[in-house]
Amino acid sequence: MIAGIRAVIVDLDGTMVDTLGDFDVALNRTLQDLSRPGVARTDIERMVGKGSMHLIRSALQHGGLDAGAADAVLERAWARYQAHYQAVNGQHSAVYPGVDAGLVALAARGLPLACLTNKPLAFARELLARKGLDRHFRHVFGGDSFARTKPDxxxxxxxxxxxxxAPAATLMVGDSLNDAQAARAAGCPVALVTYGYNHGEPIARAPHDRLIDSLVELDALLA
Structure with a gap:
């Protein structure tokens, strides 16, 4: 059990919604526009979690460009990626089992909820709305909402x-080392889901207070 929780912060990609399909389509269409090699879903899974710019840069370098060459085409790649992602946002993704029920249970406790993701805010708001999850959150913040992103x-x-x-009374729920490191540094307790994306590494190796298989487990965890 985790005692004294007064609010909950929840990550989006890999925690509430499996968005790997959206990333796959948008990123590979971007690479095709740039006449660059495509990226397999298994590689994309290791790249996601640190924001869209990091994802694009990683894909360009994966296709053979060195860091300098990747940065040189990054502005054009970013523009194409934004257009493609806007077109497919939510179409190739699915809410993980137990997410809606888990959020409902937290709200029933009177706990205010916030969604905090490294995804650009506009994309995050649109995805939450399309999946019917926006109603649960008092606040939504994206990778462009603050001067720095998780794991800061x-x-x-x-x-x-x-x-x-207070951070000590605010539970962070995520799926990756980014969430874990940010929570530890901020002074928040952290629960990590056993599914999702963690750069190809076992999630149990990330610092955590609890591992959960579904968001529905949070209700009992906070009892």
């Missing part, structure tokens, strides 16, 4: 400020 603790600290709760 700043987004968590600012989200706690918006929720009006």
């Amino acid at each position: 603790p700043l987004p968590l600290i600012e989200t706690c400020r918006a929720l009006g709760t």
Whole structure:
């Protein structure tokens, strides 16, 4: 059990929604526009989690460009990626089992919820709305909402400020080392889901207070 929780912050990609299909389509269409080699889904899974710009840069380097060459085409790649992602956002993704029920149970406890993701805010808001999850959240913050992104603790600290709760009383729920490191640095307890994306590494190796197989387990965890 985790005692004293007054609010919950929840990650999006890999925690609430399996968005690998959206990333696959948008990223490979972008690479095709640039006449660059495509990227397999298994490689994309290892690249996601640190924001869209990192994903695009990683894909370009995976296709044979060195860091300098990748940065040189990054602005054009970013523009094409935004257009493609906007067109497919939510079409090739699915809400993980137990997510809606888990969020409902947390809300029934009177806990304010915030979604905090490294995905650009506009894409995050649109995805939550399309999947019917937006109704659960008092606040939604994306990778462009603050000066830095997870694993930096700043987004968590600012989200706690918006929720009006101390970090020690605010549970972070995520799927990756980014979430774990940000939570630890901010002083938030953290529960990590055993599915999702963690750069190809076992999630149990990331610092955590609890591992859960579904968001429905959170209700009992906080009892």
